[in-house]
Amino acid sequence: MSDKLEKILTAARDHAHEVVGPNVDTWNADKAWPRSASDKAGAAGLTGLYAPEEWGGQGLSLSEGIQVYEQLGLGDGAYAFALSMHNICTFAGCGYGTDAFKAQWARDLTSGRKLANFALTEPQSGSDPMKMYTRATINADRTWTISGAKAWVSLATEADIYFTVVKTSDTPGHKDMAMIAIPANAPGVSFGPLYDTPSYNFLPMSEMYLDKVVVGEDNIILPIGQGLQGSLMAIDIARVSVASGCCGLMQAALDTALSYSKNRKMFGGKNLDLDGIQWMLGEVATDLEASKLLYRKAAAALGTPEGPLMAAHAKRFVPDAAVKATNTCTQVLGGMGLLQPYGLDRLSRLAQMLRIVDGTTEISRVVIGRALQRRAAALPDLPVPKGYGETEKRDATLAAE
Known part of the structure; x- marks a missing residue:
């Protein structure tokens, strides 16, 4: 990991813990976008991730910058999603916009002074x-x-x-x-x-x-x-970014369940000492590790022929895993998991939202299914075992008679 990427990921994690997490409930109650928060994100370098340094961006590759949303997802998945879309637009504007457009808009977008x-x-x-x-x-x-x-x-x-x-x-x-x-x-x-x-x-x-x-x-x-082709590329980036944010969301849910169950006393011990609780949270932990590996591989494939399929795999698997994880972590807390201060109800709803945005998981299944059809067409036909199908032939002959 480069020093620049490590610095940006640290800034994103700090932003999630210090700015987003403590205030998201207030933001929701106010029903207003927290412009002061996105201004701070811009000051931290989080609003021009893929844009060239000459226009005030960080100059990160897609595979590097997409990791930022995992850190922002620790605070809130919807906030991470909004910044991911802004960064995609900033990337497009700085990379493909006219010179006049970049002169007018690029630095305002990379700095977060203006949002896209x-x-x-x-x-x-x-x-x-x-x-x-x-x-x-x-x-x-x-x-x-x-x-x-x-x-x-x-x-x-x-x-x-x-x-x-x-x-x-x-x-x-x-x-x-x-x-x-x-x-x-x-x-x-x-x-x-x-x-x-x-x-x-x-x-x-x-x-x-x-x-x-x-x-x-x-x-x-x-x-x-070029409009549709560019849009599909943007959607692929967005799908992998959603998967990245879901990993932060899953980590937040898991940490909440661990913090609660390590002290909750029940049946002569603590919840986290019970095999059933360990197995439930262990499955969440495994799904989280698999999700991280998958979205990072998908991010590395963006811009290659494998990019759309890998983005579909990440968008299909990771949000589903996040829904399952938030439900499991809520179950671990029992009735307490339904209370707003623990945040699991919000995380569950966010996970469901992230299954839908930028192409539902069903659309990802369609993409994957079509790729399987193409692969199947290129495979040799399997030989039919001797004698197989004779009964069907006989029945068809009798029916014809």
Whole structure:
């Protein structure tokens, strides 16, 4: 591990323990994004993880930077998720944006002074980005006029700019898709009512409406024809980032259960001395170690032909393991696990949320299943054992007679 990465991971862990964990319940009660907290994250170098140093970023590789969310997940998985999406947009803007865009936005994004988020999903399409109705018309002066709606937009009303995927024609398919950065204060941008999300009310989510929004060509992040491909890459990064955050969440749940059971007296001893408790928490510990190995391997594969499949494996396995872990740890505390001060109810809800965002675990199973079909097609057929199928042939002959 490089000195830079170790320093960043330490900063993220300190941020989780000192800023996020102690305050997340208050944030949820206030139902407001903690801008002062994300400002501190920016000051700690956590908002420009993959961006080049020349633009104020940390210059980390994806496989390095994604480990940060494991540390942030110790404080709160939804907070880690929000910063992961900001970092993906910052990565895209600094890596693929025009020179004019970078001059205007890059340093504000890497520093966290301004926040960014990603807008792909639409109200009627869910996990199917091919069913996209948001349209961009290219004008004579090369500006773009955009109309449509996006759903499940994180940091809605809070982010300063939204990296939005659009279609530029009514032709079916993805060859006309592009990604353009739309400032939140552009005329015609508005938001619907915030979604009611009890366990992460501090993270504003809602639909975003675009009514003849005009944006200059300097804000094109991915040109026509590259929008879907770039979005799928962003989703792969997001899926591995979610898995990373889930590991921090699992560790937080396990530590809560250990701290409680080591002192809880029952049946003449302490809970943690009981075989049943040890087995339950031991299974959580094993799943946690497996999850860490899997998401880190997936992070290392990003950008390679194996990247999408490994991201699907991580997104399929780790959030499921987190749901199981939080339920197990709640069970270890018994009735006390239902009380808010212990935080396990919040962690359970967060784990379920992380199973869904950036592609449900069922979508990951589809990706994995299709990869298995391709592998099966390349394998030789197995020989049929002698005599196998003779009964079926006889029955078919009799039926024909």
